[in-house]
Structures are given as C-alpha cells and as structure tokens.
Amino acid sequence: MPGTTTTPPAVTRRNIAAAPRRAAALFVASDFCRRPGFGRQHPLSIPRVSVVLQLCESLGWLDEKRLHVSRVASVEELTAFHDPAYVEALRASDAAGRVEPQVRERHGFGNFENPLFPGVFERASTAVGGSILAAELALEGRVVFHPAGGTHHGRRDRASGFCFFNDPVFAIRRLLDGGVARVLYVDLDAHHGDGVQEAFLDEARVLVVSIHEQGRWPYSGAADDVGHGHARNLPVPAGFNDAELAFLRDEVVLPLAARFDPEAVVVTCGTDALAGDPLSAMALSNVALWETVERVIGAAGPAVVLGGGGYNPWTLARCWTGLWGRLSGREIPVELPVAAQLILRGLACDLVEDEDVEADWLTTLADVPRPGTVRAAVKSLASQGRVLHVVA
Numbered sequence: 001m002p003g004t005t006t007t008p009p010a011v012t013r014r015n016i017a018a019a020p021r022r023a024a025a026l027f028v029a030s031d032f033c034r035r036p037g038f039g040r041q042h043p044l045s046i047p048r049v050s051v052v053l054q055l056c057e058s059l060g061w062l063d064e065k066r067l068h069v070s071r072v073a074s075v076e077e078l079t080a081f082h083d084p085a086y087v088e089a090l091r092a093s094d095a096a097g098r099v100e101p102q103v104r105e106r107h108g109f110g111n112f113e114n115p116l117f118p119g120v121f122e123r124a125s126t127a128v129g130g131s132i133l134a135a136e137l138a139l140e141g142r143v144v145f146h147p148a149g150g151t152h153h154g155r156r157d158r159a160s161g162f163c164f165f166n167d168p169v170f171a172i173r174r175l176l177d178g179g180v181a182r183v184l185y186v187d188l189d190a191h192h193g194d195g196v197q198e199a200f201l202d203e204a205r206v207l208v209v210s211i212h213e214q215g216r217w218p219y220s221g222a223a224d225d226v227g228h229g230h231a232r233n234l235p236v237p238a239g240f241n242d243a244e245l246a247f248l249r250d251e252v253v254l255p256l257a258a259r260f261d262p263e264a265v266v267v268t269c270g271t272d273a274l275a276g277d278p279l280s281a282m283a284l285s286n287v288a289l290w291e292t293v294e295r296v297i298g299a300a301g302p303a304v305v306l307g308g309g310g311y312n313p314w315t316l317a318r319c320w321t322g323l324w325g326r327l328s329g330r331e332i333p334v335e336l337p338v339a340a341q342l343i344l345r346g347l348a349c350d351l352v353e354d355e356d357v358e359a360d361w362l363t364t365l366a367d368v369p370r371p372g373t374v375r376a377a378v379k380s381l382a383s384q385g386r387v388l389h390v391v392a
C-alpha cells in the first residue's frame with residue numbers, strides 16, 4: 001500500500017475536532033510545477049501551477065513553513081494501484097523516447113490526448129507522490145493544497161483524459177491506510193471523475209460525489225449511476241451558475257456528507273467549471289468554487305484539496321491562487337498589486353482569443369459572482385439526490 005513505511009498517528013474524532021484549520025493549511029508543489037509539459041500543441045501546455053506559485057509568492061502568501069516539496073512516488077507505491085505492466089510500459093517508453101504501437105493501443109498513451117513527452121514518467125509519478133504527501137500531512141488534521149494533483153481520469157492500466165496516473169486515488173488510499181474510517185471525495189471539475197469512481201466501486205469506506213457538465217467527455221456519470229452504491233453523480237446543464245452550485249451543495253452534497261460522516265475529505269477542484277474555460281460550458285465564478293470547497297472540507301478535519309483540469313490560464317491562476325488565499329486565511333485583495341498584475345498580463349493561450357480576455361482577469365483575483373436562477377434540470381438532481389441512501 002502507498003506510503004506504509006511511515007505511520008502517522010491514527011486519526012480519531014477527538015483529534016480531528018481539536019485540529020487547527022486555516023492557520024495550518026499547507027501547500028504541496030514540486031519543481032515540475034514550474035516547468036511546462038505535454039508539448040506545445042496540448043491544452044495542458046499552458047502555464048498552470050507555475051503561475052499560481054508566482055502569484056502566491058508575489059502576494060507574500062507562501063513561505064518555507066507552508067510549502068512542502070512533492071516526492072516522486074516509487075514504482076512499488078505506484079503498483080499498489082496501477083497495473084505493473086502499465087507502469088513499466090510508461091517508464092520504458094519515456095526512457096526510450098518512443099511508444100510501440102501495441103503499447104499505445106493497450107495503455108492509451110503516446111497519442112494526442114496523452115502524449116509521450118520527455119520526463120512524463122517522473123512528472124506523473126511526482127503528482128502521485130505529492131498527493132500521498134498531501135494525505136500524510138492531512139492526517140495531522142491539516143488542510144493541504146496540492147494543485148498539481150487532480151488527475152482523476154487515470155485508470156489502473158491506462159492513461160485517459162490527459163491523466164497518466166490517478167493521484168486522487170492515492171490520496172484517498174493513504175488516508176484509509178492512516179486509520180481514517182471514511183473518506184468523502186468531491187469532484188468539482190467540469191468532467192466526470194470517472195477514474196476515481198471506478199477505483200472505489202467496491203470500497204464502502206469511500207463516497208465519491210461528482211458534479212460535472214452533462215453531455216461532456218467522458219460521457220459517464222449519469223444521475224442514476226451510483227457506482228455500486230458508493231458514488232453519486234450530479235450531471236449539470238451548460239451555463240451552470242453560482243446559485244445552482246450553492247443549491248446542489250446545500251441540498252445534496254452537504255446532506256450526503258452529514259449522513260456519510262467522513263473522517264477526511266479529498267476535493268478535486270478543476271477550474272474548467274469556471275466561466276471562460278475553452279473546453280467546457282459551465283459558468284461558475286471562482287468565489288462560488290472557493291465557498292463550496294470551504295463548506296465541503298468543513299465536513300471533516302483532514303482535507304486534501306487537489307487541482308484538476310482548467311485550460312484558461314487566467315481563470316485557472318486566479319482561482320487556485322485565491323483558493324490558497326482562502327484556505328490559508330488570507331484576505332483577498334480587491335485589486336492585485338502591480339507585480340501580480342504583470343504576471344497575469346504576461347500569460348498567453350492559443351485556446352482563448354485576445355478579445356475574450358476580460359479586463360478583470362488581469363487586475364483581480366475574485367470574480368464578480370455569477371448568480372442566476374436554479375433551473376428545473378438542477379432542481380430535479382436534488383430531488384433524486386435526497387432519496388439516495390448512503391450504503392456505507
């Protein structure tokens with residue numbers, strides 16, 4: 001099992017309740033976060049966590065005490081979940097710089113979606129190592145932010161949806177190994193958290209809840225898909241707004257959490273659910289995501305908050321920087337200092353037209369809220385959600 005070499009103290013209800021929260025939030029990152037990957041044509045080639053780090057440093061929000069460096073997960077750790085043949089195929093292909101056709105077919109990498117690029121194996125292994133580390137730190141009762149994590153489509157034996165391994169799975173497993181009785185996983189990325197749901201189909205100690213855009217790749221996660229009783233899916237219509245997120249959070253997610261009574265929470269907070277993302281059509285403000293993350297992690301003491309998708313570098317950097325600000329108890333400035341504005345002004349993205357770059361994306365962190373009416377399609381999800389029983 002991942003990380004069994006160190007044994008943090010078992011988490012009990014008492015030390016969870018006593019755990020300090022915001023003051024103790026930690027940030028996990030690695031040198032990989034500062035370097036681009038995926039090659040020039042890929043949607044993930046945009047600067048992502050590197051910009052978040054720059055903004056946080058420019059705002060004075062990151063010091064050495066808060067920042068923990070990810071380690072690289074070992075092959076032994078990786079194969080506690082992933083198929084050894086797949087792990088070896090990715091390692092060997094990266095070392096050779098080429099992918100054999102049968103390997104591409106069998107394991108789903110070396111194509112446009114999941115390209116082979118130099119260092120891919122170590123980069124993917126570091127995302128896993130970072131999530132294992134985040135879980136270990138969370139076991140001390142902390143909130144831990146690991147924005148380079150959130151590769152929620154990775155499968156046991158193949159790459160999928162820009163994800164080679166599945167670091168959220170490792171964070172959850174590490175929490176369970178550390179003595180946590182029940183882990184709530186909440187996925188706020190625009191795409192269904194299919195890989196995580198599949199990994200825990202038969203695990204009653206984990207409840208997987210995913211809010212994602214209906215009719216969007218990978219086309220799974222229908223409202224009646226309860227993953228052997230251990231998952232809840234809330235597929236939402238395009239244009240999903242702040243009021244609708246608050247409604248589903250209050251009517252479905254938090255009541256489910258209360259019934260499941262988790263001892264730890266893992267959240268994937270992809271920013272592709274925000275207005276302005278080029279690969280999806282949801283319309284949330286970042287403030288709505290921050291508030292929902294805060295409310296969800298309030299369900300338990302230890303919490304791991306991961307990144308995920310997000311293909312607009314401006315909305316991504318503002319969202320995750322502000323999320324770290326909120327998790328670490330900072331006041332979000334109304335207007336960014338000039339040095340931080342220059343970082344945002346220096347970004348570029350082929351997927352976002354110049355005229356679509358909003359003025360606020362260059363000068364602020366917090367979006368103007370995006371309220372709206374709660375549509376019937378969203379209300380009906382809540383009525384389905386209420387009747388769902390937690391099996392665990």
Ligand SMILES: [Zn+2]
Nearest residue numbers: 189190191309
């Ligand atoms: Zn996504």
